[in-house]
Amino acid sequence: MNKPLVIWDAGHGGSDTGAHAFGTKEKDWTLEAALYLHNRSKELGIPTHIVREKDITLEALPRTTIVKNSGATFCISCHFNAFNSQAKGVETIYSIFKGSHDSKGLAEKIAYAISNEGMDFRRVFSRQGTNDFDYYYMHRMTGKVETVIVEFGFIDNEGDYDKLRFKEFRIKLYEATLRAFCEHTGNLYQLPNSSIDVLDEYYKVQIFAGSLSGAEKVAQEAENKGFETFIVKEKK
Template structure:
């Protein structure tokens, strides 16, 4: 396993980055499931610490990471506490390159960049503060805070662009690992799918024409429509 993604919180723990639009646990899972799908499309072995809304104790969560044998762990969260912008947190024993690459990619996707940082235990400066970094074994863990739930501008950006920020992490990790990255394929519209069928069945040969003209406010030539209707009828009759 190369990568494990941790959707923060879950179950009885909604997470502090919760507001009227989302619960942190739900948005973190949504982001994580999108990333899992994309990494699989790109041929990267990946798993999640949770795939549903379940409660995980801190030890359970970190044990899942260690048991996976993953080289990398991305822990997804939404922040709160009066700030604005995205943050990434890495181990005091990490060079911070991955955390910086991720924050730069999220910023390039349109989110504000707040900071990249480390934090140690108050009574032991040789240990990381966050258990997801301190207790995940050999995995290089980066905590990603995509924005602040209690900031109006961040909330709007996350509602509109969460998928862009999730994709930015996919791109950053691919580049960090030296793995080929491709942008996601755009989902075809219902019209595009229907025209593909018509082309396959020999009913039309110029799908671009229909895409441009068979739209609200558009105009299709009557003779073209007549030919298409005749060919479609012949197909339905088995002629």
């Protein structure tokens, strides 16, 4: 296997559900995020690897061994937060040790990109444990791989959940993460070929027009703004 530039980690899994609130288990969304980002990285030609592709239990040691052995430069560990139902917004966490690839800068770019999509910006931080090492094992036990933990939002917060519950919104956050990653690593970012293919459901917006020329005019305006349009003729 070629050395991947990035390994995407789906936090938790199997008997470890992670946070759960409003009928959602964190482990399902982290898997969705990592799979999505892994596949999109492939699409962009970025050497990529993934920690788990299924709903399996991974303790700290086997999980970090996969990350270490991958030889990846970066690991992005995907999570959704829960706290006291009051906290909200995106958080990213980098190691207390300064690596050669500026994972603090990457953590900042990802958090800003996600907040630009509509999540509140909460913080970008690193945390030292009781000894001289990182508090989080994804930083402490992944060796030279520079790990950034991404907490997309709080699933136990009503405001955050009300956005996150929509898959198309979560996908926007994943795309923002990938865009920030590409920017940081000098890879070319492109929008997905098939944004509709990845969605289970999607919505259409209708604009009423009384004449064909009026319909063509508003369709053109929408096209100019990047929307796909089509015109349908209906009888009264």
